[in-house]
Amino acid sequence: MGRSPDNDLVIPEPAVSSFHLVIEDSPKGPVVRDLGSTNGSFVNERPLDGPTLLHDGDLLRIGLQVRARVHVAADASQPPRCWLFHQNSGRTWPVNGEVHLEDLLSEVAEDVSPDEGDLAPSPEFRLRVEGNEVHVQSDRGVECHPLDEIFALGVHRVAVLDGHAAQARTETGSAAQRWTLRVDIGGLPGPTAEVLDPEERVQGRIRAANRVAVLHVLIEHYLADDSGAERGWCPDETLMKGVWGRQWNQKGPASFQVLIHRIRKDLARAGLTGALIEKRSGFTRLRPGTVVLCQANP
Numbered sequence: 001m002g003r004s005p006d007n008d009l010v011i012p013e014p015a016v017s018s019f020h021l022v023i024e025d026s027p028k029g030p031v032v033r034d035l036g037s038t039n040g041s042f043v044n045e046r047p048l049d050g051p052t053l054l055h056d057g058d059l060l061r062i063g064l065q066v067r068a069r070v071h072v073a074a075d076a077s078q079p080p081r082c083w084l085f086h087q088n089s090g091r092t093w094p095v096n097g098e099v100h101l102e103d104l105l106s107e108v109a110e111d112v113s114p115d116e117g118d119l120a121p122s123p124e125f126r127l128r129v130e131g132n133e134v135h136v137q138s139d140r141g142v143e144c145h146p147l148d149e150i151f152a153l154g155v156h157r158v159a160v161l162d163g164h165a166a167q168a169r170t171e172t173g174s175a176a177q178r179w180t181l182r183v184d185i186g187g188l189p190g191p192t193a194e195v196l197d198p199e200e201r202v203q204g205r206i207r208a209a210n211r212v213a214v215l216h217v218l219i220e221h222y223l224a225d226d227s228g229a230e231r232g233w234c235p236d237e238t239l240m241k242g243v244w245g246r247q248w249n250q251k252g253p254a255s256f257q258v259l260i261h262r263i264r265k266d267l268a269r270a271g272l273t274g275a276l277i278e279k280r281s282g283f284t285r286l287r288p289g290t291v292v293l294c295q296a297n298p
Contacts, residue, residue, distance in 0.1 A: 001062065002035070015039050015063040023054070030054045030072060039063040044100055056096040057104060072096065082129050082147065083161045085257055095160060101125040101136075105156050125153065127160070134160045148261065150254045157254065161261050181267075181286075183216045191216075195270035204270025210243045211263045217242040218277070218286045232285035239284055260284065 001009045002020035011020070017037035024031050034041040034048040041048045042061040054060070056072040071094070082095040084104065093104055102125055126137045134145045136153070145151045150159045180196040191212035195203045206212055217239050222232035240248035240256055264277055276287045 002037075011062060011066055013063060013066055016066060017063070020062055021048075026053070028053055030070075032060065037063065055098060055100075057093065057099050059100075084127070085159045085161055086156065095127070095129060097128070099127040101127050101153060105153070129160060148258060150258075159254070159258070161258075181215070181219075183212060183219055185212060185216050193266075195267065204266075206263070206266045206270070208262075208266075210259060211266060213243045214239055214259065214263055215286075218284065222286055233280070233283040234285055236282055236284055 001007055001011060001022070002018050003011060003013065003016045004018040007019065015038075017035070017039070019035050020037045021032055021034050021041045024033070030053070031051045032041065032043065032048065032054055033051050040063070043052050043054065044059050045061065054070050054072060056070060058070040060068045060070055062068070084093045084095050084099060086093075086105070093099075128135050128137075129147070132147050134147060134151075136143045136145065136151075143151075145160075148159060148161055150157055152158075182194045182196060183192075184194075185191045191207065191209045193206040193212045193215050195205075206215070218232070218234055221234040221238070225231045225233075236253075236256060237248070240251060243259070244251050260277060260279065267276065278285050278287050
């Protein structure tokens with residue numbers, strides 16, 4: 001990597017040397033080496049003084065201004081083990097192995113109110129998932145938290161969400177053969193969402209009323225929207241009002257994020273990809289083209 005056109009990755013910045021650094025594979029994982037650059041190379045703002053092993057989530061700085069987040073996966077086809085959710089900003093990051101929290105949370109300092117005190121956690125904070133627990137290590141020792149539950153890191157509110165079920169995959173054929181998500185909020189048994197295979201056999205049901213309500217609102221929004229590739233994006237406020245009514249603003253973004261995560265897990269267990277529910281800041285949608293949507297007794 002460097003400024004010269006002979007590099008594998010060309011970085012046309014004056015503060016980057018012609019041949020700045022190299023990343024090589026090793027038995028332990030990817031290793032980065034500075035090639036005697038003028039302005040140096042840094043991992044998590046520590047200057048490189050020799051070959052350095054890279055970890056998932058590391059921040060790589062090349063010269064004075066160029067920064068890149070490291071993503072390391074043993075098998076790129078495998079989904080992340082977990083996702084780190086930052087309640088203050090609504091952002092998420094994949095978790096594969098140990099996470100250096102101060103590097104990630106420094107990116108979202110602007111999303112924390114300035115009257116909440118010191119924005120950065122201790123540089124000694126490290127996070128690792130072991131089984132169904134989240135271990136956070138600092139100079140005070142190790143704290144343990146359950147997966148999927150919000151906890152505090154200074155002024156930051158975070159949760160680690162289990163990513164295995166939510167990223168399950170289902171291969172589908174043509175539109176006529178695709179699986180169907182059918183939502184019924186007026187049937188005699190009560191609110192129900194069903195996942196049907198191409199032969200219309202029920203593969204799984206969701207009966208929790210609030211989760212069915214989310215799917216119902218998303219489907220209505222999708223069917224009423226004709227904005228092409230951007231079709232179906234529903235404001236989160238609309239979804240929360242559809243689920244919790246007048247009490248929606250007492251629940252907050254954390255409860256909503258956990259609800260979406262649980263719906264994804266329900267869909268994954270039923271055979272559909274949990275990732276068919278897409279999120280962006282302030283909006284949620286069912287991913288177009290993934291399923292054929294219909295409603296029973298709308």
